[in-house]
Amino acid sequence: MNPLESPPHGGKAVSDRHRARWWHRQKARVVCDLCPRHCALKDGDYGFCFVRQNCGGQLVLNTYGRSTGFCIDPVEKKPLHHFFPGTSVLSFGTAGCNMGCKFCQAWEITKSKQVLDRLSQKATPEMIAHAAVRLGCDSVAFTYNDPVIWAEYAIDTAHACHDRGLKTIAVTAGFICAEPRQAFFEVMDATNVDLKGFTEHFYRHLTLSHLQPILETLQWIKHESSVWLEITNLVIPGANDDRDDIRRMCQWIHDELGDEVPLHFTAFHPDYRMMDTPPTPSRTLVDARRIALETGLHYVYVGNVDDPKRQSTYCPGCKAPLIGRRWYDIDTYQLDQNRCRNCGHTIAGHFGEKPGHWGTKRVPVDPAALLRSLETEARV
Numbered sequence: 001m002n003p004l005e006s007p008p009h010g011g012k013a014v015s016d017r018h019r020a021r022w023w024h025r026q027k028a029r030v031v032c033d034l035c036p037r038h039c040a041l042k043d044g045d046y047g048f049c050f051v052r053q054n055c056g057g058q059l060v061l062n063t064y065g066r067s068t069g070f071c072i073d074p075v076e077k078k079p080l081h082h083f084f085p086g087t088s089v090l091s092f093g094t095a096g097c098n099m100g101c102k103f104c105q106a107w108e109i110t111k112s113k114q115v116l117d118r119l120s121q122k123a124t125p126e127m128i129a130h131a132a133v134r135l136g137c138d139s140v141a142f143t144y145n146d147p148v149i150w151a152e153y154a155i156d157t158a159h160a161c162h163d164r165g166l167k168t169i170a171v172t173a174g175f176i177c178a179e180p181r182q183a184f185f186e187v188m189d190a191t192n193v194d195l196k197g198f199t200e201h202f203y204r205h206l207t208l209s210h211l212q213p214i215l216e217t218l219q220w221i222k223h224e225s226s227v228w229l230e231i232t233n234l235v236i237p238g239a240n241d242d243r244d245d246i247r248r249m250c251q252w253i254h255d256e257l258g259d260e261v262p263l264h265f266t267a268f269h270p271d272y273r274m275m276d277t278p279p280t281p282s283r284t285l286v287d288a289r290r291i292a293l294e295t296g297l298h299y300v301y302v303g304n305v306d307d308p309k310r311q312s313t314y315c316p317g318c319k320a321p322l323i324g325r326r327w328y329d330i331d332t333y334q335l336d337q338n339r340c341r342n343c344g345h346t347i348a349g350h351f352g353e354k355p356g357h358w359g360t361k362r363v364p365v366d367p368a369a370l371l372r373s374l375e376t377e378a379r380v
Contacts, residue, residue: 017055018064021152022180030054034180035098035148036213049149051096063094064153065122068144070131070365074328074358078141078171079264079303081313082349083190083228085323086330086356089169090132090365093144094153099173100208101196102273103236106144125157129164131370138356139189143171151176151184158187174217175209185221190228190350192264193218197233197240198249206239215252222257228350230262232303235280235288237268246288250295259296260348265289266303282307299348317345328360 022033029040032047039047041054051063070092075083077091097104123131132140140161147154147170158168167189174193176184185191195214196207203211221229231253235241253261265288267280285302289310292300298316306327313323320342324332334341338351 017053017060017062018152020052020059020061021183022177023059025057030057030059032059033177034151035175035177036210037098047098048100049096049098051094051149061150061152063096063150065124067092067094067123069093070123070128070370072135072137072358072361072363072365073141074360074362075139075141075169075356076325076328077362078143078169078192078230079232079266079301080169080190080192080228080230080262081264081301081323081325082230082262082299082347082351083169084138084167084350084352084356085333086358087138087352088136088356088358089139089141090128090135090137091141091143092128093142093147094150095145096149097146098149098175098209099146102206103234103239103268103277104272105269125153125160128157129160129166131365132161132166133164134370135365137166139167139169141169141171143169146172146175148172148174148176148180148184151180155183155187162187173207173209174214174221176213176217178216178220181217181220182224185225185227188227190230191221192230192232193221194232194234195249198245198252199240202240206236215256219256222261229257230264232264232266233288234266234268235284236274237278237280237284239274239277241280241284241288243287243291247291247295250292250297254296259298261297262299262301262349263292263297264301264303265292267305269304280304286310313347315340315343315345315347318343322347323355328358330355330357330359 023030026040029042032039032052037048043054046053053060053062073089073091075087075089142154161168170188170191172193200211203209221227265285267285269279270277282305289300289302302310308326311325312321315322321332322334322340333355335351338347
């Protein structure tokens with residue numbers, strides 16, 4: 001292993017070609033050690049993710065400090081239902097992906113190499129943290145495309161956020177190797193991992209990746225870290241909606257991760273290379289949630305549909321409704337810190353004295369204007 005250390009997180013420079021940390025040389029190639037693909041690159045070659053490149057015998061990240069956009073979201077949109085409900089999150093992403101999902105719902109930034117030419121929104125980690133504080137956000141989320149492939153940028157930004165008292169959230173598919181996994185998640189406060197299916201056939205043919213590394217990531221997060229974990233499963237008709245596979249997945253989560261990890265079943269909408277696949281029927285989500293509850297999971301939700309009953313949180317002890325939700329709006333809150341007000345049962349997660357009130361708003365941020373104003377403030 002011959003990693004090149006990235007600059008200290010206090011550094012100010014933003015370079016399009018930022019030295020990568022996880023790689024080694026193999027004869028005339030450099031091999032990326034960030035994810036299980038281990039792309040072996042000749043000089044000038046890009047990895048599968050198309051943002052990591054062999055540049056003169058060194059691996060570089062071409063999207064450090066460059067974003068496809070910033071937006072203030074509700075934390076429930078990540079989705080996280082047990083991590084300071086109702087609070088606001090400054091979300092951003094870059095470009096590329098190390099997965100090859102045929103159903104990708106963000107393919108414009110994950111699959112199109114032309115997006116690199118549009119990455120004009122530049123921000124140092126410190127500027128992002130400053131912006132989040134100024135905007136009144138509680139957390140910063142690394143999302144839209146998988147932050148694993150821009151881990152160096154995410155890690156530096158997470159440090160800057162923690163320096164300002166902000167929490168950090170990673171929304172990821174979890175396709176990452178052991179060494180970078182530890183460095184990446186040790187600076188995250190919460191994560192939602194997309195467990196896309198529960199067969200190797202599904203992962204190999206519809207995501208061009210493999211199931212086992214994702215399972216290992218989930219086990220590591222749960223048992224080797226302090227990161228709050230929630231899981232999402234996008235239910236795709238005819239692809240991963242087999243009831244027996246769903247039951248096996250839920251049983252694995254129960255047995256390997258425990259009964260208190262929240263699980264979100266979300267509805268598929270036709271996109272990218274699966275335009276002919278129909279949307280997920282609501283009944284399928286209802287059945288998946290029922291199966292998960294039958295296996296003993298305590299906190300199971302449905303998403304991308306209007307279903308307040310199944311988007312709400314219930315006490316595993318007395319079954320009382322604790323957090324009533326409709327989409328991302330909270331209309332009921334019956335928790336004292338992390339305890340049910342009715343029976344005192346401890347609810348897994350991280351909760352404040354009261355919920356936030358951000359609601360369903362999704363507010364795009366003009367980073368150029370905002371960051372110019374921050375630079376002006378810094379000079380004054």
